[in-house]
Amino acid sequence: MEYTILVDGYNVIKNNMMFQYVEQKNLAAARELLLKQLKNRYRQTTHRVVVVFDGNDQLEQVLHEEHIRVIFSRHGETADRVIARLAAEARQRGQAVLLYSDDVEVKESVAEQGGNVSRTTHQLTTHLNAPPRDVAIRAYHRQAMRRAYGIDPSYKPDDELDPHQQATKKKKKSSKRYR
Secondary structure, X not given: OOEEEEEEHHHHHHOOHHHHHHHHHOHHHHHHHHHHHHHHHHOOOOOEEEEEEEEEEOOOEEEEEOOEEEEEXXXXXXXXXXXXXXXXXXXXXXXXXXXXXXXXXXXXXXXXOOOOEEEOHHHHHHHHHOOOHHHHHHHHHHHHHHHHOOOOOXXXXXXXXXXXXXXXXXXXXXXXXXX
């Protein structure tokens, strides 16, 4: 299924430590970092990704950076209203809407427009920083093989005893203590 992914830009920047750190130095750099991460994550998908920021010009500004659409709202209109409008347009096209925001009002307005999936900014940043699925599977397999062949220095075989063995081991220790 093809999604229209709506991102409440400043909400993500304000609620994530990494973006907050960059924002302290330069707000434009924090926006660029968010856009760069979104480009990297969604470049191989067919999803429409739209990032909305509060703007201050007379007209709404729309930029296209590779496959990411960036919208700055016009003066007097909040990004929240733009997101609700975009959700309604996506539903009219028959697309599912995926919203990333921590703002309860934005989530409610998108739900009223027919948006069906809302996620938090934490879920977005976790998704942006996660390795691709195939890389994660290979890493997990490597760790399992290192444990199986005893070449993982951080692995302790005592950590994986079955509950029956752990219970008998504890009983033996406790019985020695009271003799």
